[in-house]
Amino acid sequence: MAAVRSLRLSYRSLGYLVCVHHIRSCSRLKLANLEHLKSNKSTFKLSQQHRLFRATAVSSVQIVQFKLSDIGEGITEVTVKEWYVKEGDSVSQFDSICEVQSDKASVTITSRYDGVIRKLYYNVDETAFVGKPLVDIETDVLKDVAPEEDIIETPAMSHDEHTHQEIKGHKTQATPAVRRLAMENNIKLSEIVGTGKDQRILKEDILNFLSKQTGAILPPSPKLEIIPPPPKSKTTPATPKDKAFLMPTPLSKPAEFTGKDRSEPLKGIQKAMVKTMSAALNIPHFGYCDEIDMSHVVKLRNELKDVVKSRGIKLSFLPFFLKAASLGLLHYPILNASVDEKNQSVTYKASHNIGIAMDTQQGLIVPNVKNVQVCSIFEIAAEVNRLQTLGSLGQLGTNDLTGGTFTLSNIGTIGGTYAKPVILPPEVAIGALGKIQVLPRFNSKGEVIKVQIMNVSWSADHRIIDGATMARFSNLWKSYLENPASMLLDLK
Numbered sequence: 001m002a003a004v005r006s007l008r009l010s011y012r013s014l015g016y017l018v019c020v021h022h023i024r025s026c027s028r029l030k031l032a033n034l035e036h037l038k039s040n041k042s043t044f045k046l047s048q049q050h051r052l053f054r055a056t057a058v059s060s061v062q063i064v065q066f067k068l069s070d071i072g073e074g075i076t077e078v079t080v081k082e083w084y085v086k087e088g089d090s091v092s093q094f095d096s097i098c099e100v101q102s103d104k105a106s107v108t109i110t111s112r113y114d115g116v117i118r119k120l121y122y123n124v125d126e127t128a129f130v131g132k133p134l135v136d137i138e139t140d141v142l143k144d145v146a147p148e149e150d151i152i153e154t155p156a157m158s159h160d161e162h163t164h165q166e167i168k169g170h171k172t173q174a175t176p177a178v179r180r181l182a183m184e185n186n187i188k189l190s191e192i193v194g195t196g197k198d199q200r201i202l203k204e205d206i207l208n209f210l211s212k213q214t215g216a217i218l219p220p221s222p223k224l225e226i227i228p229p230p231p232k233s234k235t236t237p238a239t240p241k242d243k244a245f246l247m248p249t250p251l252s253k254p255a256e257f258t259g260k261d262r263s264e265p266l267k268g269i270q271k272a273m274v275k276t277m278s279a280a281l282n283i284p285h286f287g288y289c290d291e292i293d294m295s296h297v298v299k300l301r302n303e304l305k306d307v308v309k310s311r312g313i314k315l316s317f318l319p320f321f322l323k324a325a326s327l328g329l330l331h332y333p334i335l336n337a338s339v340d341e342k343n344q345s346v347t348y349k350a351s352h353n354i355g356i357a358m359d360t361q362q363g364l365i366v367p368n369v370k371n372v373q374v375c376s377i378f379e380i381a382a383e384v385n386r387l388q389t390l391g392s393l394g395q396l397g398t399n400d401l402t403g404g405t406f407t408l409s410n411i412g413t414i415g416g417t418y419a420k421p422v423i424l425p426p427e428v429a430i431g432a433l434g435k436i437q438v439l440p441r442f443n444s445k446g447e448v449i450k451v452q453i454m455n456v457s458w459s460a461d462h463r464i465i466d467g468a469t470m471a472r473f474s475n476l477w478k479s480y481l482e483n484p485a486s487m488l489l490d491l492k
Helices: 002-040 176-184 203-214 268-280 295-309 318-331 377-393 467-482 484-489
Strands: 051-055 061-067 077-083 096-101 106-110 115-120 127-129 133-140 149-153 285-293 337-340 345-348 354-360 363-365 406-409 429-442 448-461
Touching: 096 133, 176 203, 268 363, 285 467, 295 318, 295 448, 295 467, 295 484, 318 354, 318 377, 318 406, 318 467, 318 484, 354 377, 448 467, 467 484
Parallel strands: 354 406, 406 429
Antiparallel strands: 051 149, 061 133, 077 096, 077 127, 096 106, 115 133, 285 448, 337 345, 354 363, 429 448
């Protein structure tokens, strides 16, 4: 009996000790929570305490179908140009998977998962569709958590902590690769205005933001290595008699004669040209031509090209053409507009996003220099250099190829004097620039002199632009180029 009483007493004592230990532990936890709440100046109730639980490692492997997401601008299909991975390769987030070519631009697709490539759904040059599987990736469903690790479950973040993702109720949209690029450059996405579909922030928006902050043109990622042309051989220059027998070098080898017709599907830039030009020919065009005395611009460029070259930029005549056009558009904004025939309205564009037609191995592309009205000639030259470099490599982004409001086509780099350019909808005007050649002209004294002459051919939308307006704009543009010092009067 005494032994039973002793045992009961022991259990009671042990229970008392356990209760005391439990009360002390709870008290310490409450005090810790109170101190934590005081330090953060929060107004949470004591009932909203942090809960402690233990987590063990969980791992589950599954095959994920990585689908081709919407890349904007209404693009529904692309052509696979190159695979950077093969079946069995391991990939991490943001690793490049493949390069695809749409009818507007070339885009690099990156992985959203860590895992192993199990299947490629397309071969090179096949057409991939938005929303359809691109590759299969074997990946872990949940990342492993360190075994026996204490995890603190905290209340939801306050509204202020969401400012980098939500601005006045509107969530910023960006891919993981774009968010990573912004994070690496310490940029808040809330500071960027997206130019993609539904104001989605694109990679080009980040690069353009950086270039405005630093004043430099950033190379694309991966970095491009621009290889200078080989030095000219020190041979005796050809005489005019020899030059007459020189043949132009073809861009590609002639096709082998097989005796059979062959058919190829339209894709990429060729497919875009069919669509764009079919729509363009619904516009009633009219033409206007003139010749420009380029003598003063040629002299000015020769004086400035070494200075600009010392800054790492090549100065061509194109920046002068673009700036003079922008100054002219300030006086004739109807040429920097678009017409909505259905709603019977005209939209005057605030930005002068002037396109420059480029002949590339992929076909005709027309990237545009954004906001020429607020750019200096040096800034325009730097942007033209960037667009020409990316265009020759087939790496122009969607932002570079969309949003144009006016176009100039410099056919003179290839040859020819006059042309009949076709307007690119929804624009209403375009100019084609011929080659600069030395021709005899009479001066004010009636003397024959050598003059640097360039011909220009304009096309305009006759629905909203009349011939007199086009002629006046051309005369103003001509006056800026024939007397480039006059541009200083209108520069801001």
